[in-house]
Amino acid sequence: MDVPADQIGPGVRGFWAALPREGRFLLSTVALQRLGRGMTLPFTVIYLHEVRGFSLELSGTLMGLMAIIAACYGPFAGALVDRVGARLVVMSGSVLASLGAVALALASTLPMALLACLLLGLAHGTGWAGSNSLIATIVAGPMRQRYFGVNFALLNLGIGVGGILAGAIVDVERPATFEALFLLDAVLVLIPVMWLLGPLRHVHGRAEPSESAEPASYRAILRRPGFGWILAVSALTSTVGYGQMEAGVPAFARSISLVSTEAVGLLFAANTAVIVLLQFVVLHRIEGHRRTRVMMVLLAVWAVSWGLLGLSGLVPGTLAATLLVVAYGAVFGLGETMLHPSIPAMVNDSAPDHMRGRMNAASSTSFLVGAVLGPVIAGQLLGKGLAEIFIGCMLLGLLASAWLLLRIERIVSPEVNGVTGARPSSSSGTTAG
Template sequence: MVGRRCRGAALPLVTTLPKDLPADEIGSGLAGFWRALPREGRFLLSTVAVQHLGRGMTLPFTVIYLHEVRGFSLDTAGSIMALLALVAALAAAPMGALTDLLGARWMLIVAGVCQSLGAVALAFATSLPIAVLGAVLMGLSQSIGWSASNTFISALVRGPLRQRYFGVNFALLNLGIGAGGLIAGAFVDVARPVTFETIFLVDAVLVLIPGIWLLGPLRHVHARAEHPDDGSATASYATVLRLPGMRWVLLLALVTSFVGYGQLEAGIPAFAHGVAQVSTSVVGLAFAANTAVIVLLQFWVLQRIEGHRRTRVGLVMLGIWAVAWLALGLSGQLPGSLAAAVLVVAFLTLFGLGETLLQPTLPAITNDMAPDHLRGRVNAAQSTAFMAGGVLGPLVAGVLLERDLSTTFVLVVVAGLVVTAWLFLRLERIVSPAVNGLPVTATDEPSVH
């Protein structure tokens, strides 16, 4: 339990975390959600968009920068980015254990420092060792970020508030990344290296902003739980895998990443440009539409899914994604046409609508089933599974599209959606109604220290 006392007086605790409210007491709209949040939740949420603005500036242009500005070959630039992903995947498990041991607050501070130092290194990556150092530091940051962030959020809110928080957090994250990409796209110039150095240095500064809250108003929230006194559960990944439904959650994270996010930066752009033969400006417009849908509709979606089974919400998401992928497949049958361009934009618009359903549900299921003393490991395990899907997705897309098997590529993804639907139905039979998002009259979830 976390609380605040008035200075100089032994008064009762006035803030108890994590805060839980029935859905009908939260209030309507974004204003009602904001009022329902604890003070600590408002602090944390207030910087999400700004924190990710710098990442949005650098993410779309890192390979271009390394290749065209710093002179690395495309193979080398791609290997540097692959190293970043590899470090993130390999370090996720030990970082999750450290999150349980040290608390999510300190791990988030470490993640911010690593990201900042990595961005500075890449800003001045005039040699391969400096670029590799930057990638390693950023990979370490990513290995910490998912599990520590979700663990910290779960220390602040639970129940309906937790699900809404995850959704709003995702929308703000996309707002920051989308705005950053637009700003950098209008600013960077390969003929002027200083423009790229600037965006990496801006990222290095902005990513440290949450640390102000973590070292100040949020310093009392450690997001670290004590181990149960009865010694009934060892704090290990073996214990995590024995949690009811956990293996199904990991499979869901793997497959949804493979059919979804794993294709965003590789398979989808390659299909749109190489098979549907739409221009890069159309691809950019499609990604802008994706971001707009998430930012504009996320809270509306959150209100509509409140009180429904999260697994059924996942099935609705899969239906939307299936229509989206069929639209993308059809665009490949109409190459270079206006219809193909419309279908590509429609694909990423529908994909974004599906994201607004997925992001509040799967993290909420994961954290509602996690004991507090294992929460860092649970989130790290899900993060690792998600990153594995993000590695497999581009590999499969590259192999199939390189061999002109575009129809097979779409069919493989649709088959993955069917498998995901089966996994959601299996999970529904295992998890409790409370974990699945149905209203409960009381909860026995232990509090966090």
């Protein structure tokens, strides 16, 4: 559904009124289905290391293994989206995520931890290829960028509330507190299956066949102008961003800054509060501006956040360390409000309908490359006490990302770069077929 920008009312109410019925269903439970993820996300490395007794290096490697599996499976998931539709791929990912959360709750041995990594890796591999393709079949035009931003804010609301609750509940001396959270996550991640088997069973997310369309292949999508550079900047920003939020940041906060698990929970709470409170404000300010320029601003913001985290390591175990760690989460969240409306919209505004699954899968895989490298880098550097080098690597990655964005801006079309008045590719596939 393509709604012109001048027909979308202001604020949350205007956005909700312009959404099609299918979009409202999908958004209505995003926060709830991510609540369990928020309870486990900040504490998975802590759980593996301090509860199950794996070394910090091994714990970081296990987190990276999930991303490796997801990156390997992602291209197959993307091809499945283009062939059978996003609906079936999203449902399969939810089931795999549920089984993986159960396995992680029982991961007292390395083989069980490896099984959990396999299941969760496969689930993560379906993520963007399925869900972003499903979203893109429902909304188009200016609504698409707004939808990605709002979806991200709600996702983080669930994660942040979950982080607050988990920070007050978990106790490294009581493994059952961690196990209960993983089991709750296993239930909540099945919510999309409920919608897609019920009121949204007609939203298959599959393009109609066309004899004139270029054959779908990964070679074809890599030939699209600037897409390879978009994948590169996605991988690099993931390495210095989200790849660290699950592993590097909690590990730094606990082992270098010496803050409590409650402080780690507050870090994620502050991160979420900024995203939820400012996402609509940021969406309004960035609409019509070049997405590459918006992302340059976010890199500067992230540089400040890494500086704050680095300073916390200079005053370990103090109130100042706690405040700096929490401030890191807040400032990092401001940058996130600019990232998630930008990259997914660039990918989907440049994607032909019959190759949308592959293009979202390629974007997901590039993101997961960073999720592979991030925990491994953090585990190796922080495990050896090289905190200063760790922070330096993050800042260097931001500088390299800025150079990539300059390359992208010279190549991609104004439509893909979010210039006001340009019309992105149309969406299809919201009816049963």
